[in-house]
Amino acid sequence: MIALVTDRDVREGYSADASGLVLVPDAVARPGSADEVVDLLRHATGTRTAVTPAGGQTSTTAASIADTGIVLSTRRLDRVLDIDPAARTARVEAGVLIGDLQRQLAPHGLFFAPDPTSDQECTVGGAIACNASGPRTFRYGAARAHIRALTVALANGSVIDLRRPALEKNTVGYPPLQDLVDWFVGSEGTLGVILAAELALLPKPAVELGLAIPFGTESAALDFIVAARESAGVAPRCLEFLDGEAAAIARGDGGDGVWPEGVGAVVYVEEARDDEPPLEAWLELAQAHGADADRVNVFEGDGALAIARRLRHAVPARMHERATPFRAAGGRRISTDWAVPYRALRATIATVRERAAEADLLPPVIFGHAGNGHPHCNYIGRDAAEVRKIEGVVERTLRDVVAGGGTVAAEHGIGKIKSKWLPLQFSPIQQRLLRAAKRELDPLGLLAPGNIIAAG
Ligand SMILES: Cc1cc2nc3c(=O)[nH]c(=O)nc-3n(C[C@H](O)[C@H](O)[C@H](O)COP(=O)(O)OP(=O)(O)OC[C@H]3O[C@@H](n4cnc5c(N)ncnc54)[C@H](O)[C@@H]3O)c2cc1C
Incomplete structure (x- = not known):
């Protein structure tokens, strides 16, 4: 099992993002592989410990900080696994900084369209978890449109591979269930830990x-x-x-x-x-x-x-x-x-x-x-x-x-700061469906508590 760091200095180092709030976690974990994330989640489930994923911690809504449980930093999951210029795709680990990715794509004449202005400090996983956008989203659309596949660790430590269907027609089941990739884009760490992603790229x-x-x-x-x-x-x-x-x-x-x-x-x-x-x-x-x-x-x-x-x-x-x-x-x-x-x-x-x-x-x-x-x-x-x-x-x-x-x-998500305003927009039915989905994927409520759904 990966070491949990409980030194005050280290915990304080992960206690602030761009929200202006400071929340000091009980421990910090810095896994360097998918297996270490899985071990950590199993441990958290066994001990009923909350886990809040954190990438670059540029969140403006206190979504990447927590005053309870473990902050799981993805920053060591920072490998660009594959760039396929012919298919115009890249497969990356979640902790890769968007700016670093763009520098590796440039020699191939390609780029990843989502461009939060924080791109030199924020991770691909964080951008997916917030469905981030940016100035050029006006033309290219937010992160969701540029994700082809995800590898996600669920709260209980099981790992699922999700790929967008290549179907042009489909009437099976309720539409929001037809493509599970969409459930994790914008989920703000509450449904699973994104380990890796396959990204669709555009020619420069x-x-x-x-x-x-x-x-x-x-x-x-x-x-x-x-x-x-x-x-x-x-x-x-x-x-x-x-x-x-x-x-x-x-x-x-x-x-x-x-x-x-x-x-x-x-x-x-x-x-x-x-x-x-x-x-x-x-x-x-x-x-x-x-x-x-x-x-x-x-x-x-x-x-x-x-x-x-x-x-x-x-x-x-x-x-x-x-x-x-x-x-x-x-x-x-x-x-x-x-x-x-x-x-x-x-x-x-x-x-x-x-x-x-x-x-x-x-x-x-x-x-x-x-x-x-x-x-x-x-x-x-x-x-x-x-x-x-x-x-x-x-x-x-x-x-x-x-x-x-x-x-x-x-584009910044709801996090903890804006969760109180979700009911302004979501009807009671939408709020019940939201809670039902959270219960199904994270029955113990351990992942990123307080994000999207207000605590208490
Ligand atoms: C100066 C500044 C400018 C910004 N400009 C923009 C902009 O133009 N457009 C825009 O959309 N946003 C912008 N943002 C907001 C922010 O930078 C983006 O939302 C960014 O994508 C967050 O990435 P991050 O790696 O910092 O994530 P974090 O802040 O670390 O986390 C954000 C959320 O994602 C979750 N998360 C992180 N990694 C994972 C993972 N691997 N699996 C599951 N959940 C995960 C966290 O739990 C949290 O809920 C800006 C922020 C700042 C401070």
């Missing part, structure tokens, strides 16, 4: 173009995003929004000279094609919506696109840091993950701003995947009372979002 397009387009106001930027989405002249692969403060953070993080300055908002777009992308069409569309077309920054080639990506990633990273000094007083960053039908985004953001002002909160910094109607509103709560106040404001927004056909969580 010949030309990739990024544009950072400055606008005087955020409403002009948001109108432009709707227009770009509906235009026949351009075909974006990402449509990202940064409000004035988010744009300033990106610029201050090394974007001097390559990122617009002193703007109301920035829209970052990318288009990728095998022929020349329509730069003129983008500039005309931007100008028609009030953009300052003379100050558009153009990113072309892998190096330049990597810079743009780093600047965009700086926004959530710096917002997380801004909240750190308030932790001692119970403060933290509160990051929303709701999404609405994309045409409703401008009005929803206006309501968010009004509510924050009415409640006398620091203005939220808003950025993210606006092409999918999916921004992240980052609030800073300076103490525990302010965190509660912000959560009240967020809950009112979530009620509107769900009433308007949106979701309370589009």
